Amino acid sequence: MSPFAPLLAAVLCWTPVSEPVDFTREVLPILKRRCFQCHGPRRQEAELRLDLRSGLFGGPDAEFAPVVPGSSARSDLIALITLDADDPDRMPKTGAPLEASEIETLRAWIDQGAPWVEPPRSQTDPVRSEAEVARSIAALREGSAHAAARPVDFGRDIRPLLAENCFFCHGPDPSTREAKLRLDLEEGLFAKRPAGGRVVVPGEPSRSLLIDRITQTDPDFRMPPQRSHKVVDEEQRRLLVDWIESGAQWQQHWSLVPARAVEPPEPASDWPINEIDRFVLARLQQEGLQPRAEADRRTLARRLSLDLIGLPPELEDVERFCADDQPGAVERLVDRLLASPRYGEHMARFWLDAARYGDTHGLHLDNYREMWPYRDWVIEAFNANLPFDQFAVEQLAGDLLPSATLGQRIASGFNRAHVSTNEGGSIEEEVYVRNVVDRVNTVGTVFMGLTVGCAACHDHKFDPLPQREYYQLFSFFNNLDGSPMDGNVKAPSPIVQVPTEEQSRRMETLRGELSMLEAEIARELSGLTYEEPNLPWPYDGDPLETHVWIDDRLPPGAMPQGDELLWCEAPRDRVHTGRFSMKRQGKGSRQHFFANADRKLRIGQDDLLFTWVYLDPADPPREILLQFNADGGEDWGHRAYFGENLIDFGQDDSVERRRLGDLPAAGRWVRLEVPAALVGLYPGSVVHGMAFTQFDGTVYYDTVGIESRTPQEPEDFAWIDDDVPSGGERQGDGSTWNWVGRDQVKVKSGLRCLKRKGGGGLNQDYFINAKPLELHAGDRLFAYVYLDPDDPPRSVQLQFNNGNWEHRVRLGEEAHGAGREGGADYRAGDLPPSGEWTRIEVDLASVGLKPGERLNGWAFTQVGGTVYWDLAGVRTWSPPDDRPLHSMLAWEERVRGDAMLPEPVRAALQLERSKRSPEQARLLQDHYLRFIFAGTRQVFDALESRVEDLTAKIQATDQEIATTLVMRERTEPRDAFVLKRGQYDEKGEKVERETPAALPPMDEELPRNRLGFARWLVDPGHPLTARVTVNRLWQQLFGTGLVKTAEDFGSQGEPPSHPELLDWLAARFVEEGWDVKRMLKRMALSAAYRQDAEVGEDLFRRDPENRLLARGPRLRLDAEVLRDQALSVSGLLVNELGGPSVKPPQPDGLWFAVGYTSSNTARFMADEGHEKIHRRTLYTFLKRTAPPPQLSTFDAPSRESCQVRRERTNTPLQALLLMNDPQYVEAARSLAERVLREGAGAPEGRVDRMYERVLFRRPDPATRADLSRLYREALEIYREQPEEAVALVRFGAVAADPALDGAEVAAWTLVASTILNLDEVVTKS
Amino acid sequence: MNPFDEAIRLETRRQFFRRGALGLGTAALAHLLGRDLQAASGSPEARFARVGGLPELPHFAPTAKRAIYLFMAGAPAQHDTFDYKPSLAERFDQDLPESVRMGQRLTTMTSGQARFPLAPTIYGFQRYDNGSDGAFVSELLPCTATMVKDLAIIKSVHTEAINHDPAITYICTGRQLPGWPSLGAWLSYGLGSMNENLPAFVVLNSTWTGRQDAQALFNRLWGNGVLQSRHQGVALRSKGDPVLFLKDPPGVSRTTRRRMLDALGRINERTYERQGDPETLTRIAQYEMAFRMQSSVPELTDLSSESEQTFELYGPDARKPGTFAANCLLARRLMERGVRFCQIFHRGWDQHFNLPTDLPNQCRDVDQGATALIQDLKQRGLLEDTLVVWGGEFGRTVYCQGPLTRTNYGRDHHPKCFTIWMAGGGVRPGIVHGETDDFGYNIVRDPVHINDLNATILHCLGIDAARLSVKHQGLPVRLTGVSKPRVVSEVLL
Secondary structure, eight states: OOHHHHHHHHHHHOOOOOOOIIIIIHHHHHHHHTTTBBBSSSSGGGOOOSSSHHHHTTTTTTTSSSSSTOOGGGHHHHHHHHSSSTTTTTSSSSSSOOHHHHHHHHHHHTTTOOOOOOOOOHHOOOOOOOHHHHHHHHHHHHHHSOOOSSSOIIIIHHHHHHHHHHHHSSOOOOOOOOOHHHHSSHHHHHBBBBTTTTOOOTOGGBBBHHHHHHSSSSTTTTTSGGGOOOOOOHHHHHHHHHHHHHHHOOOOOOOGGGGOOOOOOOOOSSOOOHHHHHHHHHHEEEOOOOOOOOOHHHHHHHHHHHHHHHOOOOOHHHHHHHHHHHHHHHHHHHHHHHHHHHHHHHHHHHHHHTTTTTBBOTTTTTTTTTOHHHHHHHHHHHHHTTTTTHHHHHHHHHHGGGTOOHHHHHHHHGGGSOBOOOTTTHHHHHHHHHHHHHHHHHHHIIIOOOOGGGGGGGSOOOSSHHHHHHHHHHSSSBBBBBBBSOOOOOOSEEEEEEHHHHHHHHHHHHHHHHHHHHHHHHHHHOOOOOOOOOOTTTTTTOOOOOEEESSOOOOOOOOOEEEEOOOEETTOOOOOSEEEEEEEEEEEEEEEEEOSSSEEEOOOOOOEEEEEEEOTSSOOSSEEEEEEEETTTOOEEEEEESOOOSSOOOTTBBBTTEEOOOOOSSSSSEEEEEEGGGGGTTTOOEEEEEEEEEEEEEEEEEEEEEEEEEEESSSSEESSSOOOOOTOEEEEEESOOEEEEETOOOOOOSEEEEEEEOOEEEEEEESSSSOEEETTOEEEEEEEEEOOOSSSEHHHEEESSSSOOOOEEEESOOOOTTTTTTTEEEEESOOOOOSSSSEEEEGGGTTTTTTTTTEOOOEEEEEESSSEEEEEEEEESSSSOOOOEEEEEEEEHHHHTOOOHHHHHHHHHOOOOGGSSSHHHHHHHHHHIIOOOOOGGHHHHHHHHHHHHHHHHHHHHHHHSEEEEEBBBBOOOOEEEEEGGGTTTTTEEEEOOOOOSSSSSOOOOOOOHHHHHHHHHHHHTSSSHHHHHHHHHHHEEEEHSSOOOOOOTTTTTTTSSSSSHHHHHHHHHHTTTSOHHHHHHHHHHHHHHHHHOOOOOHHHHOOOOOOOOSSSOOOOOOHHHHOOOOOOOOTTOOOOOOOOOOOOOOOOTTTTSSSSSTTTTSSSOOOOSSSHBBOOGGBBOOOOOOOOHHHHOOOOOOOSSOOSSSOOOOHHHHHHHHHHHHHHHHHHHHHHHHHTTOOOOOOHHHHHHHHHHHHHOOOHHHHHHHHHHHHHHHHHHHHHHHHHHHHHHHHHSSSOOTTHHHHHHHHHHHHHHHHHTTTTTTTEE | OOOHHHHHHHHHHHHHHHHHHHGGOOHHHHHHHOOGGGGGOOHHHHHTTOBBTTOOEEESSSSSHHHHHHHEOOOOOOGGGOOGGGGGGGGGTOOHHHHHHTOOOOOOOTOSSOBBBBOOOOOOOEEOOOOOEEEEETTTHHHHTTTTGEEEEEEEOOOOOOOOHHHHHHHHSOOOOOOOOOHHHHHHHHOSSSSSSSSEEEEEEESSSOOSOOOOOOGGGGGOOTTTTSSOEEEEEEOOHHHTTOOHHHHHHHEEEEHHHHHHHHHHHHHHHHHHOOHHHHHHHHHHHHHHHHHHHHHHHHHSSOHHHHHHHHHGGGGGGSSSSHHHHHHHHHHTTTOSSSEEEEEEOOSSHHHHHHHHHHHHHHHHHHHHHHHHHHHTOOOEEEEEEEEEEEEEEEEESSOOSSSSSEEEEESSSSEEEEEETBSSSEEOOOOOOOTSSSEEEEEEHHHHHHHHHHHHHOOOOOTTTEEETTTEEEEEEEEEOOOOOOBBB
């Protein structure tokens, strides 16, 4: 900020003010409202008092004058209030800047000479005498109708009040702290203030500044200030007064103090069944309320079943329960339910909301994520009643447990279940931080009930968690040994495989078969011997042929480089053949060269490279060096020289610099010869370029070439002809790899060709994972294509895989993978003519490939039409050489150093033949005979195809085995830093792993890692974990937790309705070994839970949310329970435990409407078959960016983030779903059929049976009448319009029972649907 | 709702039921839902009487009662549409000066590029009279160009997110991570509905003709986050039932359904008598509303009553369900029926490569429909209290992604500036606000953060963004984040 800015602002904004400004009426209120708080009698920030004349006009030193009468431009007050908003010195420091009109008033006042009048004390100093405060207190008391019902409790009554109204400015966060005052700490609350007095004086409210400040009559001085929009109302003020009067007992925030099991009260009543009831009743009696009687047996049976296993009971079980008049009937029922495997499923679904489990990644592409083994682990853990402490430890750190079991590793997926992304353009560090933050926040919510996430960006404003401590927690979770990006794959590492028993068995069998086969192969091999064929080389005996490479010009495609190349012409100059020769003249090292010629030299056995030279006798060179470039890259390491050793390239006496003799005689043309092998050019090598180097002198070069038996043209190497190459896995759209023979079409090559009749859009045949085909410089990829003239495609395309598929060449208009980020999509022209075989050929660069890369897959793609493909491969100067098939020596030469070979074979090959051990020699020979040698193919090909077959099966089984995401630590822990404002790239101070200081310290014995952290969480002395957990169990049964904010036990959460009960339960939970079933049983058996749910008008008025528990729970069922109930009562439910998620039908297009087009979950395809579509809702596939409407319509979370409490809404969309969703209609019909099959009878009897099947009791007569009438009306309609009946009965995925009368079924379906929509049915009561 | 108010209303409801008035049907039930009595009178004002919402809202007199947000998902290129930079033409293929980029972070799609060659637009721009200084519009948006007098074009919107998922989540919900209420959910929560037969917040997803491999949308973009699920946007579908499960199953006629609901209502009423749970009453009312929606929604989506002139206005696409133009027409019908907020999503604007192939198609998709919507609203007198916003989640780079030729180029994501426009309900028409540098890279005048944009939208609807909050995990959650956003008063009347 420029020092002139205020001045400038003053000039610009100055307007003459004619009216004189009145100090008392106009100026003083501004000063009072905006300045005196900090610069008044209470506080003298910067030792400045603006309420005194001396301060206002003088200031603490002469340098500084707030007001200079007559000159607003020189007054620092004006300067400071007109600074930029983001200037840290701008006044006032809190609240909005002064209004423009206020500034104008002050300016005008100063410019008018700043007349000052002594302000009355009440305007400057809000300190009141003790008597005045006492009067305020008395006034407060007067307004109170009755005395406090119960003693004030700091934790229950006072701390929440302070937290809500005061902590923002006087709490843990120093950045917003005012007046250096902390009311969240005991020291702060009872502190002596610098300006005198104490905040709270126990027993003396009238001497407590707290009371003074909240009872100020002047709103400018009253706390909390107006700008905070907070109000401490009269009732709350009275509470504060009462609390101070009664001695001002202070306690730590309740949830941070370890739970203590206080003795349950003993209210005089025989209502209580267990300790829970004694707490509940004591409270009810305090409130003057009576509990309700126990609900009737049938209601109770349904409630217990829905709450403990998430399913309605079987009618027969209810009858048995009702008939059981022995004591302990309820307990027996509860035990039965807790022993059911359905219990674990029901419990799991609550946990999965908290663990944010989903079947997709949740961000961007939102591809499939395979993680259901984790879901199944949770189910099994609940069914096995795994103690909760263990349950927690295994999920937080199962991977770190000593000799962790598979189950424990699966459990550690809890910390991997967060949403993840692989969006192109993402910055890895940012994503990494986001993932860790999600882990920390989720652990905070689920186990600690703390909103730790607030402290990611700044110190927590309400709870004792500084930002630094947040990042200490962060450092426990930041060490995943895997990429933060999910790669869009279903199993981003680290993962584990989770085979089923059947899969393990199958794997064992297959491996057994494979080892037997290996034994058979070994037997075959042991009977074989190999002799190196003493045969001539295949080309031996043929004469070498001369091929000229350079004469009169460089080979096609070659660009001369280096020193300027001079072609000189005959007859003026010396030329050996043709018209021109190359001439070079100069001092020192001189050269010209070229590389990457289109025409290359192919090297064979015994080949000789030659160059004709003419040395000028008047100016002879001292050295000539010929260099050859192999393989087109930087490989110039093939040199031969003649003469002195002056040119410094390569290592002496190696292929890099081979001396081949003296310089030839000058003055005549001489042929320099270089045997290829001497300079490291072996059969199969390809020469792409050449360099001519000389030291001093004048040299003519002409007629360069090779003597070779190898044809010097590129060849077509057929990679795909009649079949895919070895190892290739055939895939594609629809019916794939449809080979047709000569009988159907003229084949281009071999016996058959590929035919594809394409649908409307893009479709293809392709393979991947073939044995790689190495690409060389100058290679061109090709394939033959034949378009059906009667059904031509819109376009055809070849696509190549070198690890990815981003390499395409296309003919025709339709773009296929156009514009895929980073991919080559090369349009080579229009569609070829149809009715004939056309060759498509493309160079590597056009499709984004490079020499040295390897292809392992190839796709034949088309849009529409009928297309034939044949003979595809590479046109190359370096075709694979087949001599190794006949000679082991040749093979050894070829494959030495091949990294793909098994390690022992590779090691043996490294040794010279004579140095190999007999075992190594044998190993090599076995390998050669088994896999390579042409003479033994007949024996081994058959065996190998069986090996391949078995290996494929093993691989397929391996692929089939489910995987799940787990945690694994990096060996070197990753550093953690405080991230300023939570920004991933703004690292602050480095931090170490520590638990928050406000909680009990971590045992020294514990390891400083996630495992130690997890053990610390479940230490019996930890104040939060047990409380938070039993509270969720309570919430599950009673609908609302004892702490309503199940996710927040901090000072902004709601305090518990029954704090002693919560503590008692938490303490018992720990004492009893974190036994979840036992805790649930205790709750379920309590009289409080068993009460009748009738609400009643008075009670509703008194306690609308039923926090006092004077009645039983009555709540709408959760999404999952609703659907499971409908499936269960209709007899459709398939009770199978675990396995991959299923996709019951949902309306078309829900995924596609939002999905990324190339996501693998872009299109929803419903499963088919009763056994899949009627599983429990827990198993429904959850796509997180478009969750199933059956879930989201009924408040189930999308699982994008952790949620431990659901809302319960009541909307028309729910009504539409329950009435019209085909699955619900189908359930109604099945229920109708079920009742119809159960026997004939009057409609009333059937109504009774149907109603009973759902609600387990008979309807009242009016209801029976209503439903019977509906049946009769409907039947009449369906009898008249039988086609309507058929339509209704046929609706849904499961066939109707043909034995039943259609109109009957339809009419009863309507009745059943009505019942399934009844308030009582969608509600537990 | 305050439980005591609820209890008092319950009193009324009980008396109502004791009189056995269920047969009175919809009007009485509407009353149950909390409608003002005057609402039933049928006056035009009463047509838009409010159901639900917060009692303290609006905070001040709104200039718009409802709003339409035309969301261009994928991020339209500002250089080729509104932000005209003539001096770029001479700098074809020159490097973006480092003094302009200033080390700004890039997506990893182009951060590895060896150079950042400037790609001037290949489309012609013209200055159109907007009643003040004129506005430049590219030839790709010929219809939009004709209505610049109605628009406030803002060229200086900016954000921090540089990838689609976080950015679109950010502008729609105020945060980059999932889990927070969307703009429409806030409006439903704060202002309630003006038509008890339709949801307060409706979402329309459109087909598109540009780049087909388009960025995803997510249900969270119209989700309720930490608000109750009844505030989430209802996506009207162009295929199948417009509202999920709206249609009765085959074989269930309206009469049959009515009889079923009568029986259901009677039985539920007795349940209420016995149990006294007010939720039962709400449930009865919701079933009745569902029944009414079964007629009101098909009536809404049936365009057959629209005139020929209207179809001419919106263009031939308007007859194809699911196109942007058809959705614009539907949006107008929604506004007429008192729907509070409608968001139309149009995908396919992510032109990393081959911009000249795809962008013209994208523009053609939306140009006529958006223009027709504004004109149609105006003709019907609805524009003055209907706010319309057009824009995407961020901008695109001035430099080329991938190969640059005279005729082909692509643009990467650019968070530092992009262009949107607003019109109607309280918006100052015929102005251009904000300015970017000669490269269309940095903002040089009047920056508008996306939080400011959202605050401005809320402001038009009578809401102070800083005061519309709910408490979640102890802290106030707002659409516009922690620091106080600035209402862009310059674009308001």
